[in-house]
Amino acid sequence: MTPPAAGALEQDEPSFSGSGASGPRLMTTPSPAVLPVDLQQRINQMQTSRLDSKRLPTVPALARILPGGGLQSGGSYSVRNSAALAMALLAGPSAQGAWCGVVGLPEFSVEAAREFGINLDRLILVPAPGAQWLTVTAALVDVVSVVLTRAPEHLAPTDTARLKARLRQRGAAMITLGSWQQSDSTLGVAESAWEGLGSGRGHLRARRMKITATHPSGRSRHAYLWLADLQHGLRDPAGGHLPASDGTPVSSDGGDPLFWPTLMNS
Amino acid sequence: MDSEPPGDGSPPATRTLLLWCPDWPITAALREHSLEADAALALMAKGEVFACSPAARQDGVRRGLRVREAQARCPHLICLPYDPDLDQRSFEPVTAAVEAILPGVQVLRPGLCAVRAKGPSRYYGSEEKLASVVFTTLAAIGLADVRIGIADGLFAAEQAARVAEETDDADAPLCIIPPGRSPWFLSTFPLDVLDQPKLAVLLRRLGIRSLGDFAALKAADVRNRFGEEGALAHRMASGIDSAAVVPRLPPPQLDSAVDFEPPLVRIDQLAFAFRMSAEAFVGRLRGAGLVCTVLRVVLSSDSGEVSERTWQHPRWFDADDVVDRVRWQLQGGRNADSGLSSGITRVHVDPVTVEDLGDHADGLWGTGPDESVHHGLARIQSMLGHGAVLTAIIAGGRLLADRRVYIPWGDAPPGSAGTLPRDRNLPWPGRLPGPVPATVFAEPVPAVVVDAAGNGVDVDGRGVLSADPAFFSAGRNAGPRWPVQSWAGPWPITERWWDPAGRVLNRFQLVDPSGSAWLFLLEDHRWWAEATYD
Numbered sequence: 001m002t003p004p005a006a007g008a009l010e011q012d013e014p015s016f017s018g019s020g021a022s023g024p025r026l027m028t029t030p031s032p033a034v035l036p037v038d039l040q041q042r043i044n045q046m047q048t049s050r051l052d053s054k055r056l057p058t059v060p061a062l063a064r065i066l067p068g069g070g071l072q073s074g075g076s077y078s079v080r081n082s083a084a085l086a087m088a089l090l091a092g093p094s095a096q097g098a099w100c101g102v103v104g105l106p107e108f109s110v111e112a113a114r115e116f117g118i119n120l121d122r123l124i125l126v127p128a129p130g131a132q133w134l135t136v137t138a139a140l141v142d143v144v145s146v147v148l149t150r151a152p153e154h155l156a157p158t159d160t161a162r163l164k165a166r167l168r169q170r171g172a173a174m175i176t177l178g179s180w181q182q183s184d185s186t187l188g189v190a191e192s193a194w195e196g197l198g199s200g201r202g203h204l205r206a207r208r209m210k211i212t213a214t215h216p217s218g219r220s221r222h223a224y225l226w227l228a229d230l231q232h233g234l235r236d237p238a239g240g241h242l243p244a245s246d247g248t249p250v251s252s253d254g255g256d257p258l259f260w261p262t263l264m265n266s
Numbered sequence: 267m268d269s270e271p272p273g274d275g276s277p278p279a280t281r282t283l284l285l286w287c288p289d290w291p292i293t294a295a296l297r298e299h300s301l302e303a304d305a306a307l308a309l310m311a312k313g314e315v316f317a318c319s320p321a322a323r324q325d326g327v328r329r330g331l332r333v334r335e336a337q338a339r340c341p342h343l344i345c346l347p348y349d350p351d352l353d354q355r356s357f358e359p360v361t362a363a364v365e366a367i368l369p370g371v372q373v374l375r376p377g378l379c380a381v382r383a384k385g386p387s388r389y390y391g392s393e394e395k396l397a398s399v400v401f402t403t404l405a406a407i408g409l410a411d412v413r414i415g416i417a418d419g420l421f422a423a424e425q426a427a428r429v430a431e432e433t434d435d436a437d438a439p440l441c442i443i444p445p446g447r448s449p450w451f452l453s454t455f456p457l458d459v460l461d462q463p464k465l466a467v468l469l470r471r472l473g474i475r476s477l478g479d480f481a482a483l484k485a486a487d488v489r490n491r492f493g494e495e496g497a498l499a500h501r502m503a504s505g506i507d508s509a510a511v512v513p514r515l516p517p518p519q520l521d522s523a524v525d526f527e528p529p530l531v532r533i534d535q536l537a538f539a540f541r542m543s544a545e546a547f548v549g550r551l552r553g554a555g556l557v558c559t560v561l562r563v564v565l566s567s568d569s570g571e572v573s574e575r576t577w578q579h580p581r582w583f584d585a586d587d588v589v590d591r592v593r594w595q596l597q598g599g600r601n602a603d604s605g606l607s608s609g610i611t612r613v614h615v616d617p618v619t620v621e622d623l624g625d626h627a628d629g630l631w632g633t634g635p636d637e638s639v640h641h642g643l644a645r646i647q648s649m650l651g652h653g654a655v656l657t658a659i660i661a662g663g664r665l666l667a668d669r670r671v672y673i674p675w676g677d678a679p680p681g682s683a684g685t686l687p688r689d690r691n692l693p694w695p696g697r698l699p700g701p702v703p704a705t706v707f708a709e710p711v712p713a714v715v716v717d718a719a720g721n722g723v724d725v726d727g728r729g730v731l732s733a734d735p736a737f738f739s740a741g742r743n744a745g746p747r748w749p750v751q752s753w754a755g756p757w758p759i760t761e762r763w764w765d766p767a768g769r770v771l772n773r774f775q776l777v778d779p780s781g782s783a784w785l786f787l788l789e790d791h792r793w794w795a796e797a798t799y800d
Contacts, residue, residue: 143642192781
């Protein structure tokens, strides 16, 4: 079953469709310099990059759309456009007592992190790693379970590969804000709507989101959920508590409530 | 008099020099409170006079008097509480001064210390010369009223020092009992000097009135009749008390200082030069079975500046950590290869808090997970500086940037001592309702908000909006203008209106058509993006 928004999704992700090794592209005769890169990406897609045995605790609403059913230790994930989504990914391990690190994000809001259930006592912030981003991130990967970071714009493929090997060796997960080559899954907020704000009245109360998780092979899954589901997901996985709002979400198709956290495979 | 030791082959008494500073508590209190030497002073313990100065004694103040009676006898009496720690503390320089010229000082109590006299007297020539050297040394540190007795054994030497008070001239109150003459010297003393009241009363009933009479008894009989205590007293009275002088061990020097000549001007040079001392410093602590958890670093520069800072450590300092702290203190936020304003002449590290090594030992199977976290973070800190690795707590405040407080890894959180300046449990009128934005810009980002006609939106002095916002953009280079889908505001925030440094702001929430929400501030007719709900 293909959701009607699938086409729009593809347009949302220029990074994926541009760099992804889709079939037709390989069919055309590439230049010799391009071939090893494409081949390498193809190999990376086919081989599993992580240890399947260990899964980090994840907010249930996100676990359902992530490959392998949750954050995998040794995996790397990228979040396209939402710091809140990245915080929700951090919250699962942190609530279970894991140490988390945040590198190179001076605008990371610790107060919001606390609302997501991240334990501030075990949250390490390195807001300005400067030119030593790779060293700092690698050192942090050694000691914490999850690292949230924003990758520098220019990173050599060898450095990426080394960091990935380090992640696999240490069993840590890495979440990058923005694009990241060879991520196991790319998450993003495809659609978003706020409630509680009129024109000149009220204040922001609740947020509905459509969250997509795109596998490097191109398959994508998405879920509709409320911001509160991410924040209280660990406590109450089955939902049942939609935030009080005047405009109650109504179901649109088949009697299924549209904005209930649902899972659809494409 | 019979100078032969009676009976048993016990070791001969040690030739002892005893140094006595009379009324030491008074001397210490006079110095501590910088009073006149002839002030009438009494030290009080439990409501009674514990010690009094000579001036007070002349007016009839005695030990054991109640405060009121002492004040009645001497109206200008100064009463202070007795502080035993002060005695100990102020006697320390005296001990140090004596140790500098004589080895092996035993402090019997503050104001009274003993030294083995044999070796030093041979070194200085004679016992009189030895005593005069001690008098000179103590006079140099401002201590005039000192008495010295030299005799065989501690007990005899103490009695000799007390006799010196009464007999000799004021310049050098010294009493030397020649070797072997201590029994004779002691024989005329009353029994009370033994400081055993029950024994003294009993002996007096038996017709024994002086130490000489007591010493004439057979040692075996005394032991049979009076037991071990009596035998000890008998030996003291016979002048053969064999209590050895047990020299104290000088406390180990744990701090470490390095002088640089010529002064060093580069931080990396200094860190390199200090590394060996840091290792020796940590090694010395380790040898004493200690680890340092709080460290004070004092840096003196060529131009006379002194920078002093106390550093804490989540575990304990090893040599690398000590060097790092010295470097960070020099750096003060600058880069590692930047020069200093003036050369550093001296680095002094001083352990402020030491703890037992046993409490910090590594486990048999390695250390716990948190310790590996600490090691990794310490590595990052040594790369980037102390303030680069942070933990955060949430404080009170109206603006989002005020509500987060960063603490460098390893420092104590300010809230632990209840000293957090802003309590987040206070009401903070004007703070943000609803969910907290996930991205709070470290510095507010300039923004533009216009109405439908393209004119800037503003708020007047009465808090009335000039027009509804219709388009906005955020970012330095004024990116594309987004239409405003919904909005709320202005929410006024007035911080410390009485203070020129206070702020008057208006806050807005805006939602763009893509569904992301922004928090805007309007201050002084200019728009800023404070945060975004992404």
